[in-house]
Amino acid sequence: MLDIKLIRDQPDLVRQRLATRGAGDEQRISELLALDEKRRQLLLEVENLKAQRNRAAKEIGALMGQKKLAEAEARKVESRQIGDRIAELDRAVTEAEAARDALLARLPNLPHPDVTVGRSAADNPVVREWGAKPAFAFPPRSHVDLCSHLKLVDFERGAKLSGSGFLLYTGWGARLERALIQFLLDLHVHEHGYTEVSPPFIIGRDCMFGVGQFPKFEDQAYAVQEGLDASTLGKLYLLPTAEAPVANIHRGELLKESQLPISYCAYSPCFRAEAGAAGVGTRGMIRVHQFDKVELIKIATPEQGYAEHERMVGHAERVLQCLGLHYRVVQLCTGDMGFASAKTYDLEVWAPGQGGYLEVSSVSNCEDFQARRMNLRYKTEAGDNRFPHILNGSGTALARLFVALVETCQQADGSVTIPGPLQPYLRTDRITS
Secondary structure: OOOHHHHHHHHHHHHHHHHOOOOHHHHHHHHHHHHHHHHHHHHHHHHHHHHHHHHHHHHHHHHHOOOOOHHHHHHHHHHHHHHHHHHHHHHHHHHHHHHHHHHHHHHOOOOOOOOOOOOOOOHHEEEEEEOOOOOOOOOOHHHHHHHHHHOOOOOHEEEEEEEEOOOOOOOOHHHHHHHHHHHHHHHHHHHOEEOOOOOOOEEHHHHHOOOOOOOHHHHHEEEEEEEEHHHHOOOEEEEEEEEHHHHHHOOOOEEEHHOOEEEEEEEEEEEEOOOOOOOOOOEEEEOOOEEEEEEEEEEEOOOHHHHHHHHHHHHHHHHHHHHOOEEEEEEEEOOOOOOOOOOEEEEEEEEEEOOOOEEEEEEEEOOOHHHHHHEEEEEEOOOOEOOEEEEEEEEOOOOOOHHHHHOOOOOOOOOOOOOOHHHHOOOOOOOOO
16 A cells, blocks of 8 residues: 555655556546545544533533533533534544545555556566577477376366366376475575465455455455355455465564564465456466465565565576576566566566466565555664565466476477476476376
């Protein structure tokens, strides 16, 4: 959530930064400021009336002491009328504040000044590349063909079980998925120093609001109902990413500066309805409603935030380097960034069977945007309470990593070789039919 004080003090700056996103949110600032000013004027009137009521109370006491009962009774009537007006204004304050905060909750984060101004993914600058695209002496097959040939994924039965956009991993495919998850967790815990957590996969609305999923993306979520009790629908949700629960671990807390930075990693399945999203339901693993991911979360001071951001990108890159996969790092332009992000890098891995790059990691610094939404603060050594930066990143996401791996490591005979770091987990160096 944006800082209302910043919006009051520098509305033109806020409008300018929002305008770079290209979504028209800057046009809501005047409405927001009007609601905020209305609330402040109502509060001022309430304070003045309370002062009047306090003076009246003293006058009533004096009149009673002077036995001027009729005058005292008249002042009591006036005091009750003032009280009624205060109650009426308090309701108006609550309504104005709710309207202001509802609008504030739908405004995205301000892009960092260093972020390239652009409209879409076509405007994202490539920061760097690693490795080379694999060369084949044969036409590379797609993951769909490879998974069917090696019986790694049963697409038809996955759809039979849950509908389009869901996968049934089988045999070596299930083992490869599990091996990748374990490899990712071990890498980030033992090499990068993250603390592993295992969060609930069903979470409350507060978690979704805290990371900026709600209210803007509520139509993309899977809501849970407890049995036949319809009144429970919408209280709990399947998590869209482990970011939602893990970033909220310290929601509402006041941390010590000495605790920061905090680094968490977590595995979870991810559930995304993606209503109206093109491509969902097509055969394959590129866009599905349920997928696995190892998520990275950092909570840092503002002074630490961007150094930790670069470090987290390096941690995600290390995954692809260990597996020998060609990838590139792109910085998302203002028009392509997520709602809560101030600056984002995407890692895109080359998938030979697709003839293109697939995003497998998105690493973002949300600055204090999410911390404000979840009221997470830390106390500085000087004794001040401040909002920390919250960072999130995929470290990395499956099934696209699975896709890139099998397509990159495919052989002419239809088998798939296994990169060295994964072999201890799978106990083989090759998957064959």
